Amino acid sequence: MSPIPTYVVNLPEDEDRLQILLGQLDPSIFEIRESLGFLGRTLPDTACLLLTGDPASIQYKGALGVMFSHVSLWERIAQLQAPFALVLEDDVELIQPERLAGVELPDGFDIVFCGDQTAVHPVGTKPIRRLQCISAIWVLSALERRGVSVGAYGYLLSPSGARRLLSLFDQHRFFGHVDVRMMAYCCELRELNRLPSTGRLLEELRAIRGIVGDPPKLAGYALMHPLVVHSGMTSRRDREDMLGKMPAHETDPE
DSSP states (O other): OOOEEEEEEOOGGGHHHHHHHHTTSOTTTEEEEEEEOOOGGGSOHHHHHHHHOOGGGGGOHHHHHHHHHHHHHHHHHTTOOSSOEEEEESSEEESSGGGGGGOOOOTTOOEEEOBTTTOSSOOOSSOOOSOOEEEGGGGHHHHHHHTOOOOOSEEEEOHHHHHHHHHHHHHHOSOSOHHHHHHHTTSOHHHHHHSOOOOHHHHHHHHHHHHHOOOOOOOEEEESSOSEEEOOOOOHHHHHHHHHTSOHHHHSOO
C-alpha cells in the first residue's frame, strides 16, 4: 500500500503542535502533503456576513477560520488520484496508527470519522488490531450520551467525498461548525427523527437539515474503535473567537 496522503490543520504560530504530531506518524505509512490553517480573527465582519448569512458569525470567527482550513484541504483532496486521504487537526494523539495501513473501508465511502468522540467503543488498554466501520447515524446516541460534539480532528476523506462536500458548502454557505455540518450531510432528516434522543447535538443536526433541505446524503461512517484522540490542548477555535472580539490594535503582532 502506498503511503496515505495526510493533511494537517495547523496555524503558523502553532509550529510546536505540528512537530509533536509529525513525530507520531511513520513516513512509510503517512505522507504529509500539506499543513494549512486560517486565522479566524483576521476575517472582516463584512466577509463573515456574506459567507455565512448569519449575523452571529462576527462573534465566532474562530469557527469560520477552522471551517476555511478544512475546506481548503478538501480542495486539495478533491484532486487526488489516491483512494482517500487523512485529515488531522494538530492537537491530537494517534492510537496505533499503523492499523490504518491495513484498514478495510466501505465501498464507495465519502467520509470516515476517526476520533474518540464518534467511536462506539472508548479508548482502552487492550490493543484492537482491526479497525472496523459503522454507519455515521449509529454513533449519534453515543455522542449525545457523552455530551460531546462530532469533532473534525481526525477523518478519512475520499476525493469524491471532498468534491461532494465542496459542492454542498458552496450551495449552503459557511454557517455553523464544520464538524456538525459534515455529520448533518451524512444523515437524512427521517433518520434523525427516528432517534429517541432530543439532546443539543441532534437538535442542531435537525436544524441544519431544515436549512439545507434533505439532499442525497454523504456515505458517512465512523471507526468503532478510535484512531485519533483529542489531546485537550487549548482550542484554536475558542482562542480565535476571543482574539476576534478584541480591538485590532490589541491583537496585531509587535
